[in-house]
Amino acid sequence: MSEVKDYKWxxxxxxxxxxxxxxxxxxxxxxxxxxxGMLHGLILRSSYAHARILSMDFSKAxxxxxxxxxxxxxxxxxxxxxxxxIGGQPPNFRDLSANLLARDKVLYEGHxxxxxxxxxxxxxxxxxxxxxxxxxxxxxxxxxxxxMEPDAPLLHENQFTQGIEPRPKIPSNIASRYEQVxxxxxxxxxxxEVTVSEEFTTQPVHQGYxxxxxxxxxxxxxxxxxxxxxSQGQFMIRAFCAHLLGMNISQxxxxxxxxxxxxxxxxxxxxxxxxxxxxxxxxxxxKMQMSREEVFTSTGPASGSFISMKIGARxxxxxxxxxxxxxxxxxxxxxxxxxxxxxxxxxxxAIQNVKLIGYDVVVNRPKSAAYRAPGAPMAAFAAESLLxxxxxxxxxxxxxxxxxxxxxxxxxxxxxxxxREIGYIETLRAAQQHPHYSAPLGPNQGRGVxxxxxxxxxxxSSAAININEDGTAIVTTGNxxxxxxxxxxxxxxxxxxxxxxxxxxxxxxxxxxxxxxDLTGGSRVTFAVGMAVVEAARSxxxxxxxxxxxxxxxxxxxxxxxxxxxxxxxxxHTSILSLADIAAQSANTGGPIAAQANINAQGAGPGFxxxxxxxxVDPETGRVTVLRYTAxxxxxxxxxxxxxxxxxxxxAVQGIGWALNEEYLYDESGKMMNTGFLDYxxxxxxxxxxxxxxxxxxANPRHPFGVRGVGxxxxxxxxxxxxxxxxxxxxxxxFNLPISPPRLLAALNKKRGR
Amino acid sequence: xxxxxxxxxNGEPVEFLCEGTDTLLDVLxxxxxxxxxxxxxxxGDCGACSVMLNNRLVCSCLVFGSEVSGADIETIEGMSKDGxxxxxxxxFLDNAALQCGICTPGFLVAAKALLDRxxxxxxxxxxxWLAGNLCRCTGYDKIVQxxxxxxxxxxxxxxx
Amino acid sequence: MARVYLSGELSALAGxxxxxxxxxxxxxxxxxxxxxxxxxxxxxxxxxxxxxxxEIVNAPLLETLSPASEVHFIPAIEAG
Numbered sequence: 001m002s003e004v005k006d007y008k009w010x011x012x013x014x015x016x017x018x019x020x021x022x023x024x025x026x027x028x029x030x031x032x033x034x035x036x037g038m039l040h041g042l043i044l045r046s047s048y049a050h051a052r053i054l055s056m057d058f059s060k061a062x063x064x065x066x067x068x069x070x071x072x073x074x075x076x077x078x079x080x081x082x083x084x085x086i087g088g089q090p091p092n093f094r095d096l097s098a099n100l101l102a103r104d105k106v107l108y109e110g111h112x113x114x115x116x117x118x119x120x121x122x123x124x125x126x127x128x129x130x131x132x133x134x135x136x137x138x139x140x141x142x143x144x145x146x147x148m149e150p151d152a153p154l155l156h157e158n159q160f161t162q163g164i165e166p167r168p169k170i171p172s173n174i175a176s177r178y179e180q181v182x183x184x185x186x187x188x189x190x191x192x193e194v195t196v197s198e199e200f201t202t203q204p205v206h207q208g209y210x211x212x213x214x215x216x217x218x219x220x221x222x223x224x225x226x227x228x229x230x231s232q233g234q235f236m237i238r239a240f241c242a243h244l245l246g247m248n249i250s251q252x253x254x255x256x257x258x259x260x261x262x263x264x265x266x267x268x269x270x271x272x273x274x275x276x277x278x279x280x281x282x283x284x285x286x287k288m289q290m291s292r293e294e295v296f297t298s299t300g301p302a303s304g305s306f307i308s309m310k311i312g313a314r315x316x317x318x319x320x321x322x323x324x325x326x327x328x329x330x331x332x333x334x335x336x337x338x339x340x341x342x343x344x345x346x347x348x349x350a351i352q353n354v355k356l357i358g359y360d361v362v363v364n365r366p367k368s369a370a371y372r373a374p375g376a377p378m379a380a381f382a383a384e385s386l387l388x389x390x391x392x393x394x395x396x397x398x399x400x401x402x403x404x405x406x407x408x409x410x411x412x413x414x415x416x417x418x419x420r421e422i423g424y425i426e427t428l429r430a431a432q433q434h435p436h437y438s439a440p441l442g443p444n445q446g447r448g449v450x451x452x453x454x455x456x457x458x459x460x461s462s463a464a465i466n467i468n469e470d471g472t473a474i475v476t477t478g479n480x481x482x483x484x485x486x487x488x489x490x491x492x493x494x495x496x497x498x499x500x501x502x503x504x505x506x507x508x509x510x511x512x513x514x515x516x517x518d519l520t521g522g523s524r525v526t527f528a529v530g531m532a533v534v535e536a537a538r539s540x541x542x543x544x545x546x547x548x549x550x551x552x553x554x555x556x557x558x559x560x561x562x563x564x565x566x567x568x569x570x571x572x573h574t575s576i577l578s579l580a581d582i583a584a585q586s587a588n589t590g591g592p593i594a595a596q597a598n599i600n601a602q603g604a605g606p607g608f609x610x611x612x613x614x615x616x617v618d619p620e621t622g623r624v625t626v627l628r629y630t631a632x633x634x635x636x637x638x639x640x641x642x643x644x645x646x647x648x649x650x651x652a653v654q655g656i657g658w659a660l661n662e663e664y665l666y667d668e669s670g671k672m673m674n675t676g677f678l679d680y681x682x683x684x685x686x687x688x689x690x691x692x693x694x695x696x697x698x699a700n701p702r703h704p705f706g707v708r709g710v711g712x713x714x715x716x717x718x719x720x721x722x723x724x725x726x727x728x729x730x731x732x733x734x735f736n737l738p739i740s741p742p743r744l745l746a747a748l749n750k751k752r753g754r
Numbered sequence: 755x756x757x758x759x760x761x762x763x764n765g766e767p768v769e770f771l772c773e774g775t776d777t778l779l780d781v782l783x784x785x786x787x788x789x790x791x792x793x794x795x796x797x798g799d800c801g802a803c804s805v806m807l808n809n810r811l812v813c814s815c816l817v818f819g820s821e822v823s824g825a826d827i828e829t830i831e832g833m834s835k836d837g838x839x840x841x842x843x844x845x846f847l848d849n850a851a852l853q854c855g856i857c858t859p860g861f862l863v864a865a866k867a868l869l870d871r872x873x874x875x876x877x878x879x880x881x882x883w884l885a886g887n888l889c890r891c892t893g894y895d896k897i898v899q900x901x902x903x904x905x906x907x908x909x910x911x912x913x914x
Numbered sequence: 915m916a917r918v919y920l921s922g923e924l925s926a927l928a929g930x931x932x933x934x935x936x937x938x939x940x941x942x943x944x945x946x947x948x949x950x951x952x953x954x955x956x957x958x959x960x961x962x963x964x965x966x967x968x969e970i971v972n973a974p975l976l977e978t979l980s981p982a983s984e985v986h987f988i989p990a991i992e993a994g
Contacts, residue, residue: 025790260856264994521993653893
């Protein structure tokens, strides 16, 4: 299907340009930055899950020598309630403001109340201890189903469920209701010969980036502000700070530091506006860094969920209908990705009748944040578990069942539009043909498969290419490199310019040094920013041809470009000018050679993946060991295949953690009990086998090299693949994640009658 | 009152003042400006702050600065010698064994400590040795493979 | 001319699920929709994305439509 082209750099695996700094400790991440004379900022956080703030007294804290500034919610301007759309992300800024520093009420343990800047961390800690606050502790609610009950403790007295007509008159923890209908499910279930239905729960999981949130801010006397921090988008930081603090965008300059992982969790602000306010109030630079405990209690996580789902099928495996109710925990403020859960759950399948209802529910937990394919993994866990149950019921191979129902070009997605070129079927066929799928299994072992879908996005993107006097090139973009994107930008530029990869230097610029770009997220950078790079490189080539024509004194149309050089037939002889030759003559031909492309990239091709997972279950302890794992995905075209494989491997392992270990544990008072990596158990090297990958390449026709986004899809199938493998290994299916040893052992014992 | 400490870091003598509560990690990053050693948890659970202390692999967040008087400390900044990358550093680059790179210094220090002790480890030995280092990006595949590749290169090199 | 599909809240507000609208681009399509269905005013951008012929279009005002175009209003996609 995809045309095979002979590329010089695309599809190769050169060493990433920023690699040396990252293996020698020289790369500067957020916390590695400091300024002379800077203060240290710390945050006072709520130890209650839900309480009214009756009074705050900073006088004792301010009297401590070395304490330079204290801020609280009243220092933040009251921002409008509207959902301002900035950079593709539509946060509710009033909620965001109240999440950064509580107003009137604290809504979860860890909710920020005040921030202190002092000459040392020790003094800042003393100041936090010296702040007097009087609370009225309120009843709290952690569980999503309990939060939906009419008598549940209410988080927001002024929140009325949206999406219900007529508008309710009684406030509720249900922020909104979403309904997605395709066809007629009643007729679809009437046509079904078998049905399977079940209830599922998943727990909130943290993005788990190893880099702690950190930032340094300084404000000059004229109000010009600078921020040095890591995030998934320096322009997002700039826009959010300006909007939250009532500043002009031009007053803020954000310099992106290297980012130590984000996975969606760094698509919003936590510290930056506070550091700016403290720097403004104290007149000195302020550095802030969270502890791991703060990262767990106050940032992220992905929503937990309760999902009730049902599918019906004919005996030949044709799925005739699917329906369900999805309830997602938003955390303390509205805005879970439940709609995306509804949209993605059955997207891999051509089902004519689908009805899904989503509820976005607030609970006394930290506000949920985007996490890789927001909303999709939990919904896919439910859907893919049901498909596996259906396959067992019909005595059908689970890949055959999926093939029977697989979406292809022209299939109407459950959320409405019809798919264009997609490669889902190709992933299923690759899975069938993979030796993993036919390898023998031993006792207590089982094999599960599951699939996943993600939209992928484009968006506003910019790139500038400057040709240096010696024929090397600088490629400047405005997107943090979170997993090797500098390498893919340099590869695409080198390919179009026709020069060596080593001659291209990618640069990630601060917000005042390059044009706006949407943030790094949604699997968009290699696709969308890559398109901008390709367009800029093509413009540079046009300029180079024009300069060569001037030097040769021939019309531009007679000049062609390949392998990094201009060529033309002049008086019967082929003449050649290399890029370096033309660059050296730039002064004589009109000045510096450069080009910029600023685009709003459209045509991001959807991504599909299918994973195969083998597990062994210890029947005495309930421990699940992943024995073998293969992640297969349609990636369109892998620009740097090693980093594409890395996306699949990393996403798969995050999904394995979601399935087997990771969860937020709360005590009776609503306090998180596992706020460190010892007890919040992310997968470690000894938990895992090698993660095999298969890169299926069904080109996206809208990208010059066929690229599809790849980062989100791989976290979607693992939850189902692991759960299906455990079910097939034990004959016992677990519907509540994580499938931790105590939970699985309880299920096994129940079945054994123990 | 601050403590006055003398030690050797990456072969160079150093002196610093530190509070009794300052960790070796604090000292390395804030006093000696060796920011290649990273903080991921502060509780010894993630390994991002791995350094060698008197030839022993430790989490520098679990050692007090005052404890290292007279000690020999090696950090990521000392791993490449005379401008030559250590084979592990080169293999991590060749194999794309890093994505964001924040855990990379800790993994390299820990992996070198393993190969210095056991030049020919099994995959299982590599996985258990590195179980104290968290990586959230890579799923460990390319990291483990890189350590095994370097071990293989080293043993064939010896045979030659 | 383009075929427009409404669902969920939009469909409830407008009282229809599908309609043919004469429009050459999204901007004129939105104008026509709001004109014909005043209840939709203010609801066609907030938290929504637009898919034209199966492709989700980012900031779509100027996106051109063909007579056979299918336009779907769907929830905005969040980035992870």
